[in-house]
Amino acid sequence: MNRTIAALFDLDGVIVDTESQYSIYWNNVGVKYLSDPDRFGDKVKGNTLRQIFEKYFSGREEIQQEIVENLDKWEHDMSYDYIPGILDFLNCLRKNDVKTAIVTSSNDVKMANLYREHPDIKSYFDVIVTANQISRSKPDPECYLLAAKLLDADIQNCYVFEDSLAGLAAGRAAGMTVVGLSTTLPFSRIEDKADIVISDFREFDFDKLMSIKRS
Template sequence: MSLTARAFLFDNDGTLVDSMASVVRCWTAWAQEFGISGEDFGRVQLHGRPAVEIVADLVPAQRVGEAVRRIEELELADVSGVVVLPGTLELLGALPAGRWAVVTSATRALAAKRLASVGIHPPLIVAADDVRRGKPDPEPFLLGAQRLGVDPADCVVFEDAPVGLAAARAAGMRSVALTTTHPQEDLIADHVIEGLHRVRVHGSDEMTLSFGA
């Protein structure tokens, strides 16, 4: 199977990099500081959601601002163990400049720091700071397409989280799901792969993706 596109939109955590070790450390410390029980914390979905939404599920409204600032401080101070996922550098290096972007639920500062820690400096980042509604709303991906000057129908999204794939569908974009953080049965996409090491790109204007074994 192959897909053609004029631009590619990549989620970050779980798609380009693995930051899970840092995420677990920081959110565990944060939960302890704010007196969140393990039971309450365990009920909240972390992956693929903006920090402000996670925090709002766990602390009283009057403490949300303080709590969001604190988790940002903790995560910015700890990028230890963030690693680039297989195939990421090779695929990004094969893409023409201005034809790809990172679309993340993290803040711009946090996304840029995690990516820089593994030597990635994207030409464009669409972050939580840029949108009013995060994934699964289509706004982040639609903004990415707009800033690249490409029609949404000409974009392919790479995602590892069900909420991100839902956002891609809502934006009218095709998607490639990675089984890096969720089982294949939870991922609804045009194509499902183990990771970016399975992807090859051909061409420079209308690009074609192929998926190796």
């Protein structure tokens, strides 16, 4: 059995504190294009652009293009502050020979904005999986299974860190141990969808990760 341990991290709401900014953008999209005042951002959280367009804007190419152009501008100007404790935790994983990956629904254009603000972020991860590398998005487990394959890690030794319902479901469907972060949704919304829920990475280390019991 391959004994490689791997930690697989969603990006928004897990590594960087951006979800509230996305909620503002997508809520505005819902009001403008769908006459939907009921927090459209919550409905599309964790979905790729392709999923959003297929479900809500199918056949409306001009609107899709407007949304993409406006989203690119929005992401360019967003702040990408780290979730508290994440860098210390990543360094701790490195010291314990844990392989790491970013597994995100973001595309390569968005990632370029992240790299511009945090040019050192790539050094913390062995693999980065984006929306451009997969055909099926969360809650499908394809992205996490791909990351495990690229890291040469058995799924039994993989730990998924997620904040969204779609992401948590993807980790479960992949058969991996799931750590939920209550950075985006309250504890009560995700506690039954993860093996453990944490508020952020402060006071969370390798030993606590290894003590998690899979449900």
